[in-house]
Amino acid sequence: MSVNIDTVIAAWKSARTQADRDLAAEAIEQHIAHETPEGADYESATEELIDRLKAEFGPVPVEDIRQILRATDVRHFIAVPAVEANQTAIFGLGNTAEEAVADAYAEARTQVPTIETGTAPSRYVDGETEQTWTVTTTQSIETFYSEAEADRHVEANSFVAQECTERLFLSVQKGSVNRWTTxxxxxxxxxxxxxxxxxxxEVKKRLIGDHEKIIADLDAEDALYEANLCVDSTIGQNGTSDYHDAISDNPEFRLALDLAVRDHLLELIAEREAA
Known part of the structure; x- marks a missing residue:
């Protein structure tokens, strides 16, 4: 083999994520298997070496739990009418632009406009033809003698995707959102x-004395549920809080706060795992 065992052991030691450490461990096993006589127990030898490395170097450095929870590549998109003046409502959602736009057409019970070129008798010269652009939508088939006019008609019947925050995405999932911003x-x-x-x-201050108990057995997957309980217990039960009414009367504010507390709890979990 072109890479010696010392090299892959060094890779295992320097790994910054569990995925990288697993790859290095697999390479170590392959090296040991290559050097072990046929029929010998190379798996036990590998396990013994990995155990010694773990005892000496400890667990892999803590990864960003927020990224693990959100699967790193998860993105959020909304779909709105293509004409900016008509962007007063959100019609579709998706984790890709394509998903959001497809969802919008399904929600609106329409189809993607299509455009075909053709010819028609000239409006100006007998016996000659002109180029035309025919736009087909769910509602109609329109023929235009100008490509620019056809494009405007397509735009007026189309949706476009815009990337959005998690909290806008979730808020739309829960109901309608009348106002959003960039x-x-x-x-x-x-x-x-x-x-x-x-x-x-305010939630952080009231959690200072209890956060160790709260996060001792908390899993990252339960952080949003626990955040909701934290908001209820710290602000919902505190009639003197400036935000007591807001968390019950303003669902969008409540969701934004729940997610912010969720992120705080994830940071505490990361600190716990790193300790």
Whole structure:
């Protein structure tokens, strides 16, 4: 083999994620199997070496639990009418742009407009023809003598995808959203972020004495559920909180806060795993 055993052991030691460490362990096993006489127990030899390495170097450095939970590549998209002036409602959702647009056409019970070129008798010269563009939608078939007009008709009957935040995506899933805004390059809930941050600080302060107990056995997958309970117990049961009414009267604010607390709990879990 071109790579010696010391090289793959060094790769195992330097691995920063469990996936990389698993790959190095597999390479170690392959090296040991290659060097072990036929019929010998190379698997036990591999296990013994890996156990010694684990005892010496400890667990792999903690990975970003938030990224693990969200599967790193999960993205969120909304679909809205292609004409900007008509973008007053969200018609589709998806984890890809294509999924969101397909969902929008299904929700609107329409189809993707199609355009075909052809010819028709000239409007100006007898016996000659002109090029035409025919646009087919669910509602109609329209023929245009101008490509620009045909394109405008297609646009008026089309949807486009825009990437959005998780909280806007989830809020639309729960019901309709009448207002949203642009945050960086993403479409986002139109909430008072300053108020969300202040309410989050309030939850953090009230969790200081209890967070070790809360996260001792908490799994990342349960963090959003636990966040909901934390908001209820810290703000919902505190009649003097400035945000007591907001978490019950403003579902979009409540969702934004729940997700913010969820992220805080994930950070605490990451710290727990790193300890």
């Amino acid at each position: 945050s960086g390059r993403l479409q986002d809930l139109d909430v008072d972020q300053g108020a969300v941050d202040e309410a989050l600080d």
